[in-house]
Amino acid sequence: MARKKKKKHHDEHMDESWLIPYADLMTLLLALFIVLFAMSSVDAVKFQQLSKAFNDIFTSGTGVMDFSSPMETNGRSDSQNETMIQSKGEVRKALGEKDYKELSAMQERVNEYIEKSDIKDKLGTSLTGEGLMISIRDNVLFGSGSADVLPRDRQVAKEIAALLVMDPPRSIVISGHTDNVPISNSQFNSNWDLSVMRAVNFMKVVLENPALSPEWFSAKGYGEFKPIASNKTAEGKSKNRRVEILITPRTQLNK
Incomplete structure (x- = not known):
């Protein structure tokens, strides 16, 4: 009896057209991860500040137009930079409505x-x-390694003093800051010493204005320990060498 030939069953040809969109999808995912990795190398501090700002806008009802613009600082901080970004709503709440309006008006005067x-x-x-901060680069007032206010800049100090005349008065804190380059000369053993004396000497010139009382003022020196920019560049060091004037809320005057 003749054997029946078994039919060979050939595997059906598998449709591989799905591989093309799959490969495209994987390429897009790879590109996405590359972008996310690149974003992760952005300055972490600035990213956190930006994240906080958006969170405040969407959770507290603060409008986008209420968010403080870097232009309003007149170049103070990249900061402050370098400093915590706050929305106008946050500042208004921290200061109180009255102090916020008065300090905003004072800021406008200084900016003018x-x-x-x-x-x-x-x-x-x-x-x-914390209040209204006025930041002054050290090359406006002092020579390199010196705490004496330059004669050519005494007039600038006096004009700033005139802007600090308020009725009723406020507590004013003057602080000195340096970069991280060590200093050791016959006058100063450290940047702390230099920063303190710069604050004190600037305050003395300011207090030559008879309308200002010493009881409203205090002076501090932070040396290199409160930078507003990186000390790795000459530009950053220049920003860190500064004198700051903090005009505090009126409620702090009697504290």
Whole structure:
């Protein structure tokens, strides 16, 4: 009896057209991970500040137009930079409505002086929950390694003093800051010493204004320990060498 030939069953040809969109999808995912990795190398501090700002906008009802613009600081901080970014809503809440309005008006006066004197690269302002900050680059007031206010800049110090006349008065804190380059000479053993004396000597010039009382003022020196920029570049070091004037909320005057 003849054997029946078994039919060979050939595997059906598998449709591989699905591999093309799959490969495209994998390529897109790879590109996405590359982008996410690149974003992760962005300055972590600035990313956190930006994240906080957006969170405040979407959770507290603060409008986008209420968010403080870097232009309003007149070049103070990349900061402050370098400093915690706060929305106008946060600052208003921290200061209280009355203090916020008064300090905002004072900031406008100082900014007008900066514009008129064309010294935006030397002075800047920022309004935070701690009060109104006026930052002055050290090359405006002092020579390298010196704590004596330059004769050519005494007039600038006096004009700033006139802007600090308020009725009723506020507590004002003047602080000195340096970069991280060590100093050791016949006058100063450290950057701390230099920063303290710069704050004190600037305050003395300010207090030559008879309308200002010493009881409203205090002086501090932070040396290199409160930078607003990186000390790895000459530009950053220049920003860190500064004198700051903090005009506090009126409620702190009697504390």
